[in-house]
Every structure is written in C-alpha cells, then in structure tokens.
Amino acid sequence: VAFADLFPCILIGPFAGAAADRWDRMRVMKIGQVLGFGQALLLAVLYAAGLLSIWPLFLITLFQGFVTGGLQPFRLAITPRLVEKEWLNTAIAINSVTFNLARFVGPAVAGLLIAIGGLGMTFAVNALSFLVFVVALNLVRLSPYRAPPSGKSFLADIAVGLRHAVTMPGVNAIILMTVVSGLCVRPVLELLPGWAAQAFNGSSSDFAALTSAFGIGAIIGGLWLATRQGARGLAGIVVWSNIGMCATLLGFAVCTRVWMALPLAVVTGIFLVSAAVAGQTLAQILVPDELRGRVLSVLGLVMRGSPAIGALVIGIASDHFGMRLPLITGVAILLGLMLYFVLGFARFRALLEDSL
Numbered sequence: 001v002a003f004a005d006l007f008p009c010i011l012i013g014p015f016a017g018a019a020a021d022r023w024d025r026m027r028v029m030k031i032g033q034v035l036g037f038g039q040a041l042l043l044a045v046l047y048a049a050g051l052l053s054i055w056p057l058f059l060i061t062l063f064q065g066f067v068t069g070g071l072q073p074f075r076l077a078i079t080p081r082l083v084e085k086e087w088l089n090t091a092i093a094i095n096s097v098t099f100n101l102a103r104f105v106g107p108a109v110a111g112l113l114i115a116i117g118g119l120g121m122t123f124a125v126n127a128l129s130f131l132v133f134v135v136a137l138n139l140v141r142l143s144p145y146r147a148p149p150s151g152k153s154f155l156a157d158i159a160v161g162l163r164h165a166v167t168m169p170g171v172n173a174i175i176l177m178t179v180v181s182g183l184c185v186r187p188v189l190e191l192l193p194g195w196a197a198q199a200f201n202g203s204s205s206d207f208a209a210l211t212s213a214f215g216i217g218a219i220i221g222g223l224w225l226a227t228r229q230g231a232r233g234l235a236g237i238v239v240w241s242n243i244g245m246c247a248t249l250l251g252f253a254v255c256t257r258v259w260m261a262l263p264l265a266v267v268t269g270i271f272l273v274s275a276a277v278a279g280q281t282l283a284q285i286l287v288p289d290e291l292r293g294r295v296l297s298v299l300g301l302v303m304r305g306s307p308a309i310g311a312l313v314i315g316i317a318s319d320h321f322g323m324r325l326p327l328i329t330g331v332a333i334l335l336g337l338m339l340y341f342v343l344g345f346a347r348f349r350a351l352l353e354d355s356l
Contacts (some may be wrong), residue, residue, distance in 0.1 A: 009069030017297025037130035044123035097222035106129030147334035161294020182306025217269020
C-alpha cells in the first residue's frame with residue numbers, strides 16, 4: 001500500500017511538470033479534488049458493503065497516488081500566483097505548518113470519529129472533506145498569467161525541465177541537498193517505530209511521543225519562518241539548518257532513553273523544516289514561471305521519492321547493524337556535503353540571493 005501511494009509520483013511527476021507549464025493550473029487542481037472525492041467515496045462504499053479487502057485498497061491507493069503525484073507540480077507552481085513575491089516565504093512556511101499540524105490533528109480527529117460512528121462514518125466524512133475544497137478552490141482568485149506556448153512536444157518540454165533543474169545555478173544545489181538529506185537522514189522519521197522499539201526498548205506510546213516531538217519542532221520551525229518577510233538570508237538558513245540537523249541527529253543516535261531523545265527530536269524538527277521551507281522558497285523565487293512546473297516537479301519528486309528510497313536502504317542496513325550506525329553514517333555523508341557549501345558559502349549565497 002505504501003508503494004502504491006509513492007511510486008506513481010515517480011512515473012507521472014515529469015509529465016505532470018510539463019503539463020503544469022501548459023495547462024490551467026487551478027482548473028487541474030479542481031479536477032484533482034473531484035477525483036480525490038471519487039476515490040474516497042468508493043472507499044466508503046466498499047467498506048459499507050463489506051467488500052473492502054487488501055486488493056481493492058491497493059488499487060484505490062494506487063489511483064490516489066497517481067492523482068497526488070499528478071497534482072504536486074500544479075500545487076507547487078501555483079503558490080507564487082496566490083501571494084505577492086515578498087510574502088512567498090511566509091506562504092510556503094504556513095503551508096508547512098498546516099501540513100505538520102494535519103499529521104497530528106488528523107489522526108486524533110479520525111480516532112474520535114471512529115469512536116463515535118465507526119470506520120464507515122469516518123470514511124464518509126473523509127469523502128465529504130474533498131467537496132469542501134472543491135468549493136474553496138472555486139472561491140480562489142489568481143493573479144492573471146497565460147503561459148506562452150512552447151511549440152515543443154511533451155517529451156521535449158520534459159527534457160528542458162530536467163536540464164534546467166540539473167544546470168540552473170542555485171536551484172541544482174538545493175535539489176542536491178534535498179536528495180542527500182532525503183536518502184541519508186530524513187528516513188529517521190519513517191523508521192521511528194524501529195527507534196522506539198529497538199533502540200530505546202520502548203512501546204507504542206514512546207513511538208507516539210517521538211512522532212509528536214518531531215511534529216512539534218516542525219511546527220515551531222514553520223511558524224518562525226512564517227514571521228520572516230522577504231527571502232534575504234534564506235541561503236544561510238538552508239546551510240546552517242542542515243548542519244544543525246546533523247548535530248542534533250548525532251546526539252539522537254547515541255541516546256539510550258526516550259526521554260533523552262525527545263528534546264533532540266524537537267530541535268531536529270525545527271532544523272528539518274527550516275531547511276526544507278527555505279530551500280523551497282528560494283527555488284520558487286529563482287525559477288521563471290514558464291519553467292516553474294517542470295523544475296518544481298523535479299524538486300517535488302526528490303522530496304517525496306528520496307526519503308522512501310532512503311528508508312528502504314537504511315531500514316535494510318538497520319536490520320544488519322542496528323539503528324544507530326546507519327543513521328550516524330548518513331549524518332556524516334550529509335555533513336560532508338554541507339561543509340563543502342560552507343567553504344564556498346559566499347558564492348552559494350550570491351547564486352541564490354543576488355537576484356532578489
């Protein structure tokens with residue numbers, strides 16, 4: 001089921017990025033919400049009829065994975081048309097805060113609904129929630145923009161987007177950091193059940209505490225960045241937040257008790273979101289609008305795909321070497337990359353901020 005949720009993004013992401021530079025972004029997002037309502041309604045109906053087994057669930061999740069993967073470039077590319085340029089950092093930070101709040105408020109609300117009316121009612125409420133956003137999107141008004149026709153095929157547009165993502169100064173550095181962080185250290189979040197059970201000899205409540213600690217830190221980091229107006233100084237936040245995350249994760253890796261790891265998890269969450277939001281803000285500002293969908297589809301792809309691949313690799317390594325050594329190794333790799341950017345920080349900052 002996790003594979004069905006993730007893998008479609010890898011398949012459809014580049015095509016969706018090219019489409020986001022050709023098609024009406026708001027119209028596609030509205031269609032995506034309707035498709036999301038359809039899959040959620042089917043889930044509720046199948047459960048109510050007693051027909052929901054693992055394979056229907058897999059296929060529904062696969063369909064939703066394609067919808068989510070297809071919408072991601074449109075969602076990323078539409079943000080600069082919702083706010084003025086000087087408020088872009090705040091908008092992206094608020095989006096991060098709401099995302100992390102939803103990770104913890106959502107399961108709590110679902111648990112309450114399950115207790116009150118059972119799974120069937122909960123699935124039905126989930127389906128209705130999509131209709132709320134269909135209405136909300138119809139109330140949104142964007143700044144006017146019409147993408148100039150590229151005159152090229154879809155495949156040619158995809159190639160142009162990939163080439164710009166790899167070669168555009170500053171943006172390619174952000175994508176590289178995202179890939180290395182996603183492969184080497186970000187999987188600590190996916191592997192928290194293993195940390196709670198194996199490294200700390202804890203229970204499900206310890207896992208919940210660790211998850212909440214990372215989430216609280218993420219919310220704090222997002223709120224802090226939301227108070228900043230303008231993008232000056234974000235290059236330094238990207239670099240030093242990644243370095244700070246490496247330092248706190250090294251402390252996390254050598255902890256022997258959950259109570260010792262919890263404050264480090266909070267601080268790690270702050271650094272993780274600060275680096276991610278600052279990097280995404282700079283990429284949004286630097287990429288020209290006619291290439292925004294394609295280049296940001298690459299960023300979205302690595303943001304979603306690299307932690308999953310990293311979790312698989314580090315998870316396998318953790319089975320052989322324990323939880324601590326693979327994380328320490330991953331931290332060392334990311335720290336080595338960040339020291340490279342520290343040594344050339346003046347050039348890195350100039351690439352990202354001189355045009356602001």
